[in-house]
Amino acid sequence: MKLGKSTREAFGLALADLGARYPDIVVLDGDVHNSTRTEHFAKRFPERFFNVGIAESNLVSMAGGMAGAGKRPWLASFAAFVMCNAYDQLRMSVAFPCADVKVVGSHAGISIGEDGPSQMGIEDVALACALPNFTVVVPADEPSTWAAVEALTELRTPAYLRVGRPNVPIVYDQPPPFRIGQAIRLRDGKDLTLIANGLMVAAALQAAEELARSGIQARVLDMHTVKPLDEQAVAEAARETGRIVIAEEHTIYGGLGSVVAMAAARHHPVPIRFVALKDTFAESGPPEALLAKYGLTAGDIVREAKSLLG
């Protein structure tokens, strides 16, 4: 797979592009616009860009107020800071009033690398999913991030978009058939289903290739929307392939694995394995080395898949 831009860069470019079409988009920043890439919007639309400083609580509630006045606010900071520092504000200024605020957490997962655990959002998806009224989207690559930003702009309710720091492989050569709440089947197979999101989608596709060399046919689903979950796709995967491996760059508690397992349990219980961060913080190091050390590679997916198939 060809390496594309990072999902944070794709987000920043898409947002600046949409800014021209939607005069009511405003962007709020917690003084990290050169990291989250809202700088692209800031350069084109300075009068609609607000850097409120290192003050996530105020950042989130201000966005809630602007939504109350009819704007379409997007706010961005590191996933770890916006979700963990301003959770009460997300709850009371955004989720409870069902305000049209789009929350973007960048530098999600452990693939940010050397900056280390304080900067790594590893529990952000669980936190976002726990907020009523929130939609939660974790795109895999550059084209699907563009599509996600467009789709979320049209959604007039709260949403969390998770993006990452490193450049990631292009999963979609063509514009993806992206619809919020609808999984994308990237590969079909009858022996088991690999369900992934974020940068683990590319890893799942690699794993499927490798499994195919051992004669195992894996279905691969890009489950970019964690909430509302495409329960039908999960039910079909369980019924038709009988086994599921879920892969995500997130703590094993409360993320994609948890919600997919819940859906499978409800519709058609099958054996499931989880490729995720195993209830631990990571550490500083090169991104690839971290993903390998903490069990988030195509090889880890293959191993779990083979253990499922006995």
Place this chain on the structure above:
Amino acid sequence: MAGLPLQELEAKARTLRRHIITSTTQAGSGHPTSSLSAVEVVTALYFGGILRYDPLRPNWPPRDRFILSKGHAAPLLYAALAEAGYFPVEALATLRQLGSPLEGHPNLRRLPGVEASTGSLGQGLSIGLGHALAARMDGYDSRVYVLLGDGEIDQGQVWEAVMSAVKYRADNLIAIVDRNGYQQTGPTAEVLDLEPLAPKWEAFGWAVQEINGHDLTQVLTALQKAGVSRGKPSVIIARTQKGYPIMDLLSEANYHGKPLSLAEAEKALARIG
């Protein structure tokens, strides 16, 4: 809209006080004393010709906003909204009941006229700043009034908003601090001392006025002056008494988060007249 003359305004304040006591005593819970301290401020805003609003069009874009950041004073907000015509006064009797939109703390999705869902303290000034900047971007001369509790400004977020409002020269944002001197477990001076309060706001770049928050004339004058501030946001520190004017009828010096008993309510209503 034109404001009521002073005598009628005083009568309106008494009406709001009666609603606060009656509705919380009937509900069997709530924060009547925290509501009573801010009655003159809210009366002046809604009935003194300060706020521009239309109960038939609660989301009318050029409206002024009133945000009750100290959400536990919801009985006061509901009394004002009912008297202003957003919903029938009879609905006040449903306060805190299952199915009623008059919840324990304000919920904007269920009640017209509520601008922010509050109750987790510290968020209202930021929400108000968001409204103020959005209104300005749209070319409206709307003003945004945010009522804060004094205990509430323990919250760090309030000071984040205070700094931001100065950065953005939000002169259409007016904060009012209900300086009643008490928070849930005791005097603010003991829990977390706020003084020197006015110099703090001044040092942060706000235009500051300190007034007697139970003197309607002072409240009106201060609100009018704050409304024409240029280049910087305004704060009015309204010195008030918790439970005014019936606190001495209650059993504790800091009677917080409890309704009056039927007997106490009867005495209180007689006092208010």
